[in-house]
Amino acid sequence: MTAVLPSRPERPVGGRLIDQFEYGLDAPICLTWELTYACNLACVHCLSSSGRRDPRELSTAEAEAVIDELQRMQVFYVNVGGGEPTVRPDFWHLLDYAVGHDVGVKFSTNGIKLDRARAEQLARTDYVDVQISLDGATAEVNDAVRGTGSFVTATRALANLAEAGMKDFKVSVVVTRENVGQLDDFKALTDSYGAQLRITRFRPSGRGADVWDRLHPTQQQQRELYAWLLANGDGVLTGDSFFHLSALGESLPGLNLCGAGRVVCLIDPVGDVYACPFAIHENFLAGNVRDEGGFQRVWRSSELFAELRSPQTGGACTKCAHFDACRGGCMAAKFFTGLPLDGPDPECVQGYGETALAARDSAATTPRSHLDHSHTGPVRGQPTLLGMPAVPIVKICDESPLAGLAPG
Amino acid sequence: MTPGFDPDVPWQRARSVALRPEPFGALAYHFGNRTLSFLKSQTLVTVVESLAEHPTARAAIEAGVPEGQRPAYLKALADLARTQMIEVRSS
Numbered sequence: 001m002t003a004v005l006p007s008r009p010e011r012p013v014g015g016r017l018i019d020q021f022e023y024g025l026d027a028p029i030c031l032t033w034e035l036t037y038a039c040n041l042a043c044v045h046c047l048s049s050s051g052r053r054d055p056r057e058l059s060t061a062e063a064e065a066v067i068d069e070l071q072r073m074q075v076f077y078v079n080v081g082g083g084e085p086t087v088r089p090d091f092w093h094l095l096d097y098a099v100g101h102d103v104g105v106k107f108s109t110n111g112i113k114l115d116r117a118r119a120e121q122l123a124r125t126d127y128v129d130v131q132i133s134l135d136g137a138t139a140e141v142n143d144a145v146r147g148t149g150s151f152v153t154a155t156r157a158l159a160n161l162a163e164a165g166m167k168d169f170k171v172s173v174v175v176t177r178e179n180v181g182q183l184d185d186f187k188a189l190t191d192s193y194g195a196q197l198r199i200t201r202f203r204p205s206g207r208g209a210d211v212w213d214r215l216h217p218t219q220q221q222q223r224e225l226y227a228w229l230l231a232n233g234d235g236v237l238t239g240d241s242f243f244h245l246s247a248l249g250e251s252l253p254g255l256n257l258c259g260a261g262r263v264v265c266l267i268d269p270v271g272d273v274y275a276c277p278f279a280i281h282e283n284f285l286a287g288n289v290r291d292e293g294g295f296q297r298v299w300r301s302s303e304l305f306a307e308l309r310s311p312q313t314g315g316a317c318t319k320c321a322h323f324d325a326c327r328g329g330c331m332a333a334k335f336f337t338g339l340p341l342d343g344p345d346p347e348c349v350q351g352y353g354e355t356a357l358a359a360r361d362s363a364a365t366t367p368r369s370h371l372d373h374s375h376t377g378p379v380r381g382q383p384t385l386l387g388m389p390a391v392p393i394v395k396i397c398d399e400s401p402l403a404g405l406a407p408g
Numbered sequence: 409m410t411p412g413f414d415p416d417v418p419w420q421r422a423r424s425v426a427l428r429p430e431p432f433g434a435l436a437y438h439f440g441n442r443t444l445s446f447l448k449s450q451t452l453v454t455v456v457e458s459l460a461e462h463p464t465a466r467a468a469i470e471a472g473v474p475e476g477q478r479p480a481y482l483k484a485l486a487d488l489a490r491t492q493m494i495e496v497r498s499s
Contacts (some may be wrong), residue, residue, distance in 0.1 A: 012430075013432075014432075014448070014449065017432075017446055017448060020430075020431070020432040020448075023431070023436070025430055025431075026428070026430055026431065027428065029435070029444065074426060074428040074437075076426065076428075076437040076439070076444075078441070102426075102439070104439075105440065127439070127442075129442075243421065291451055
């Protein structure tokens with residue numbers, strides 16, 4: 001016998017869809033495309049540490065070429081975000097270009113550009129979905145994380161969309177310790193505009209890592225959230241992002257699986273392709289759409305994505321009775337809290353995550369993204385989380401004489 | 409029988425639906441109501457694509473599916489009819 005290189009398990013024939021998804025698809029189902037790192041806001045929990053435009057961002061022609069490629073691959077719709085995508089001067093052009101090429105667009109915005117005229121334009125355009133981000137059902141809770149005035153901006157945009165007769169627009173909420181008690185209020189607010197509520201999980205990605213300890217829901221809140229989802233789940237979208245809660249009992253509707261690199265990926269503003277929108281880190285960078293072969297080659301042939309397209313067979317979680325329910329939870333949440341990827345999610349509802357967090361080597365630092373486009377100067381209405389100024393936390397172990405001093 | 413699915417009339421893949429080949433079968437996308445469905449076998453993909461060539465949905469199944477498996481395929485087509493992935497053909 002000759003030595004055999006370790007080979008990846010082969011895709012089964014037939015069986016459950018979730019088992020097929022573990023081996024990946026020929027093209028993503030849920031592709032997020034962040035068009036710019038520029039943003040008028042400075043949300044404390046921004047998953048992509050956005051603020052300033054990156055000079056290397058894709059040009060209009062390059063963005064059109066990506067859309068052409070998505071059409072060829074039959075990626076039927078993309079989730080567009082940022083940054084704030086609507087501050088790109090060619091945003092409305094790219095929207096029309098995508099829709100004209102059978103690539104539907106669902107875009108997330110803080111509402112800054114959605115005046116009456118734009119709302120009417122969107123209401124006339126088929127195949128476009130809008131999500132307005134709101135992280136509090138009241139200005140007080142929202143503006144503490146998104147910045148002063150952002151509640152007014154968002155609700156003005158919602159009113160404009162409702163008045164223009166837009167159908168099926170969404171209010172998109174990241175669930176935090178501060179707003180989890182407002183779920184019924186969010187539902188009422190959303191209903192009052194004839195919109196649809198979408199709630200998603202808060203991950204420790206980007207600047208989210210800096211505030212995760214303070215803002216992620218407590219174990220008790222997670223149980224309340226789970227009960228709320230079971231009671232209200234039919235009328236609420238979740239992006240299947242709460243699948244880690246399925247280990248509490250009954251499965252939540254949707255895909256209970258980490259889709260990173262399998263059915264999900266991110267194209268960032270400079271064309272880099274990451275396994276998931278919450279994983280902007282070199283470890284999850286699969287390639288760039290500007291490389292030879294473009295996005296299709298990255299999706300189908302990158303070594304990283306091939307690695308992610310295998311069922312998890314080892315690690316502590318596979319021995320847990322609930323593994324089939326939660327599949328170990330969110331890869332990004334584990335990674336950015338410094339936990340092993342084959343171990344429990346930091347918010348594991350069985351409590352194994354808290355144990356794992358407590359057992360981390362206290363000398364080890366958690367991984368940081370190589371990218372940070374945060375505003376460097378003051379931003380109008382800058383959020384002051386719970387009354388505390390939003391300044392970078394200086395680590396107590398940082399002995400540099402320049403610690404805490406921002407470079408010129 | 410699911411209301412709205414009569415296997416003894418002509419059917420076709422809905423005109424607003426595209427099928428994307430996948431290793432396990434195909435992904436169906438409805439451009440009108442923006443919903444996804446999954447065709448979980450290559451045989452089902454063949455049946456759906458051949459609906460337009462047969463006088464009835466039942467005939468399409470009988471042409472492409474072994475006898476023992478036909479009830480499962482009738483049910484799969486009923487599900488696809490319910491989600492508007494296939495539609496009655498007026499011929």
